[in-house]
Amino acid sequence: MPREFSRIDRIGDQMQRELAQLIQREVKDPRLGMVTVNAVKVSRDLGYADIYVSLLTTEELTAESPEAKESVSVLNKAAGFLRGQVGRAMKLRVVPQLRFHFDALQGYSRRMDSLIREAVGDKPAVERNDDNQNDPESKA
Numbered sequence: 001m002p003r004e005f006s007r008i009d010r011i012g013d014q015m016q017r018e019l020a021q022l023i024q025r026e027v028k029d030p031r032l033g034m035v036t037v038n039a040v041k042v043s044r045d046l047g048y049a050d051i052y053v054s055l056l057t058t059e060e061l062t063a064e065s066p067e068a069k070e071s072v073s074v075l076n077k078a079a080g081f082l083r084g085q086v087g088r089a090m091k092l093r094v095v096p097q098l099r100f101h102f103d104a105l106q107g108y109s110r111r112m113d114s115l116i117r118e119a120v121g122d123k124p125a126v127e128r129n130d131d132n133q134n135d136p137e138s139k140a
Contacts (some may be wrong), residue, residue, distance in 0.1 A: 011092070014038040015049060018089050019098075020084055023075070032074045033057065033067060038103045041095055049096040051075075052103035061107060068102040075100040 004012075020037040034056035041050045053062055053075065061068045075082075079098040087095035 007042060008042050008046075009048070010035075011090075012042045012049070015042065015086055015088055016040040016051075018086050019051060019082060020087075022085050026085065027074070027078050027082075029074045030077070031070050033071055035075070036073060038105070044095045046092075046096050049098050051098060052101050052105075053100055054106050056101045062104055070102050072102050 016039065020068065023032075023035050036054050036056060037051060038054055039052045041052075043049070053072070055068060055071055057067065059104065076099070079100065083095050083098050086092075086098075087105050
């Protein structure tokens with residue numbers, strides 16, 4: 001019977017939950033906005049953990065935008081503190097080095113969604129025909 005999740009995946013999931021709480025409660029830097037931890041990818045040897053974060057703002061952000069750069073910089077400077085806190089919370093013998101990256105996937109998906117809506121319009125994907133509701137053959 002194959003395992004559903006490897007140990008590395010479970011560590012990444014737990015680390016994501018812990019980091020989300022720690023960033024919200026413990027990091028008191030005013031330059032840091034509303035940060036969401038989207039994903040954590042841990043290397044096989046537990047040497048590094050790449051943490052992908054996004055910011056909650058009204059405008060579209062890219063990795064080059066100043067708010068994103070500043071928030072990622074603040075998080076990378078707090079990585080040592082966060083690493084120690086994660087190690088204590090998860091009781092890991094080896095705690096990976098934390099590397100924070102801006103996740104532009106949400107902005108990309110919003111852009112793709114708007115392009116699809118522009119091309120297709122607001123029509124439903126499947127046309128609903130009200131004549132078929134009263135037809136006994138369509139209920140079979």
